[in-house]
Amino acid sequence: MKLLKWFSFRGKGDKSIARKQQFIAQKISRRYCFSAVSLFALQSVVALLGSLDLVIPDLPSPIPFEFGRAIHLGLADLWPLIGTMGMVFFFTTAELNREIHSPRLARWQYWIVMLFSVSIFGTLALRIGNGREYLEGMPIFYAGICLALALASYNLIRTLLTDKRNITPASAIMTVGIIFLFLLLIPNTITYRNPITDEVTKFWVVHLWEEMAFELTSAGFIATFYVVSGLAPRAQVEKWLYLEASMAVVGGFYGTGHHYYWIGFPAVWLAIGSLVSVLEVIPVGMLAIMTYKGLKSVKVRSNREKLTLWLLLSSVFYHLTGASLLGLFITIPWVNLYMHGTYVTSGHAHLALFGSLGFVVLAGCYYILSRGSEPTLKGYKRGVLAVFLLNGGLITMASSLLVAGFIETYFWRILGIDFMEVRLLINPYLIMRVLGGAMFTLGDLLLSWRIFKAWQTTKNKKL
Ligand code: HEM
Ligand code: HEM
Known part of the structure; x- marks a missing residue:
């Protein structure tokens, strides 16, 4: 009975649909998820060495710090992107209970996104880059990623249009998310002389990808998972989904305004951005309440669902705190004036990008790669330990960064003490960040290993 529950999904109109087959798209989505988790494992190791380099400056390293940082930032965007592609294929077919339009295109898309992502990391390791923070690879490689996203958009639109009456909100919202990822990246495939145009187009990836497009793809997955696991009734989930989607689009577009003012836009953007940012907290708050109510009423879940839930709960927590509330605090113009670009930003970046988005993608990837294998109690406990680590x-990392950032703000920006003196003051917190990073890396490797084991157990199973 339990097994049937995994494969069944309450479709539109709350009719239970028993899943008899595994769609080819769902098989393909496994390679996306596997690659995403592997890149995540690599990211922590590289980042830990980077953080060590900041406190032991003469540490011998084959790659200079600035290029290591560039690879770290590239990974921070690309592994969640690759995982998201897999999740969207998997959960769209689950929602529609139908194959995607072209599995062959999805396979091509995988090789294209991997080729260009690896090219970005490889060339950066060879010290070839353009110094454009977060998008430091050669523009041609981003054109390749764009191509992969164009294929995904086409494939998903054709899938939805095959049977228009059967489109569910979650499948449509995930597709819109992918289309936005594509559209927002296009302007970043060329270079601009005007520094404001350059910054704005970059913000569409650094901020709008995260605050809008990924919000849509993640919301679709969360909604699907909540219904499948019985955490919330479909009607309630869909209400939240509509609100979340509209807030992500409106909030994302206008909320990004809080960044525009500082790069030369008129002051009205400061007001628009700050006011709309306040609204962005509402859907996250609603998700937290829905989760709390669901957890109170639903008791029995499989270990696989429970581990997925641990990852998702972590994401909801950081979405509310590190992304929304801390984001809101640093958006206040009088705060941003002094804190901009300090370690506070780095604290927020880690809490939001990994805490909120990274955890969702890991939840999705784990759920997909473990499909058809229930972890043993020991395996489950190790998984939970990894999530705790x-x-x-x-x-630990984020709080050290926040304290370092407050010290920078007060002593350097407000009191005007020399930068180098302040740098010495923050050194202990950077050492604490290394310790936090070590704990994080341990958790990362342990979780990746668990996911690898799940992948291994299920890879030849006919589901
Ligand atoms: C072992 C874990 C990690 C360590 C030790 C670490 C370390 C670092 C270091 C040394 C930097 C360079 C600038 C700075 O000093 O803050 C950095 C920046 C950054 N990292 Fe990480 N990182 C880790 C994990 C992650 C993960 C998992 C993500 C996201 C998926 C991420 C996203 C970022 C971002 C977005 C920045 C740029 C922040 C800014 O704008 O200042 N990091 N990280
Ligand atoms: C999941 C959602 C979010 C993610 C993944 C995210 C990620 C990031 C990242 C990576 C940065 C660093 C950018 C850089 O170094 O140039 C950043 C900066 C910033 N974020 Fe967010 N963010 C999120 C949500 C929010 C929200 C909801 C707000 C406001 C309500 C916000 C306000 C800010 C501000 C003001 C900065 C710039 C700080 C500075 O001036 O140094 N963020 N965010």
Whole structure:
């Protein structure tokens, strides 16, 4: 009975649909998820060495710090992107209970996104880059990623249009998310002489990808998972989904305005951005309440669903705190004036990008790669330990960064003390960040290993 529950999904109109087959798209989505988790494992190791380099400056390293940082930032965007592609294929077919339009295109898309992502990391390791923070690879490689996203958009639109009456909100919202990822990246495939145009187009990836497009793809997955696991009734989930989607689009577009003012836009953007940012907290708050109510009423879940839930709960927590509330605090113009670009930003970046988005993608990837294999109690406990280590590491890293950032703000920006003197003051907190990073890396490797084991157990199973 339990097994049937995994494969069944309450479709539109709350009719239970028993899943008899595994769609080819769902098989293909496994390679996306596997690659995403592997890149995540690599990211922590590289980042830990980077953080060590900041406190032991003469540490011998084949790659200079600035290029290591560039690879770290590239990974921070690309592994969640690759995982998201897999999740969207998997959960769209689950929602529609139908194959995607072209599995062959999805396979091509995988090789294209991997080729260009690896090219970005490889060339950066060879010290070839353009110095454009977050998008430091050669523009041609981003054109390749764009191509992969164009294929995904086409494939998903054709899938939805095959049977228009059967489109569900979650499948449509995930597709819109992918289309936005594509559209927002296009302007970043060329270079601009005007520094404001350059910054704005970059913000569409650094901020709008995260605050809008990924919000849509993640919301679709969360909604699907909540219904499948019985955490919330479909009607309630869909209400939240509509609100979340509209807030992500409106809030994302206008909320990004809080960044525009500082790069030369008129002051009205400061007001628009700050006011709309306040609204962005509402859907996250609603998700937290829905989760709380669901957890109170639903008791029995499989270990696989429980581990997925641990990852998702972590994401909801950081979405509310590190992304929304801390984001809101640093958006206040009088705060941003002094805190801009300090370690506070780095604290927020880690809490939001990994805490909120990274955890969702890991939840989705784990759920997909473990499909058809229930972890043993020991395996489940190790999985939970990994989630705790990730959380402990992230909180230690982020709080050290926040304290370092407050010191920078007060002593350097407000009191005007020399930068080098302030740098010495923050050194202990950067050492604490290394310790947090070590705990995080341990959790990362442990979780990746668990996911690898799940992948291994299920890879030849006919589901
Ligand atoms: C072992 C875990 C990690 C360690 C030790 C670490 C370390 C670092 C270091 C040394 C930097 C360079 C600038 C700075 O000093 O803050 C950095 C920046 C950054 N990292 Fe990480 N990182 C880790 C994990 C992650 C993860 C998992 C993500 C996201 C998926 C991430 C996203 C970022 C971002 C977005 C920045 C740029 C922040 C800014 O704008 O200042 N990091 N990290
Ligand atoms: C999941 C959602 C979010 C993610 C993944 C995210 C990620 C990031 C990242 C990576 C940065 C660093 C950018 C850089 O170094 O140039 C950043 C900066 C910033 N974020 Fe967010 N963010 C999120 C949500 C929010 C929200 C909801 C707000 C406001 C309500 C916000 C306000 C800010 C501000 C003001 C900065 C710039 C700080 C500075 O001036 O140095 N963020 N965010």
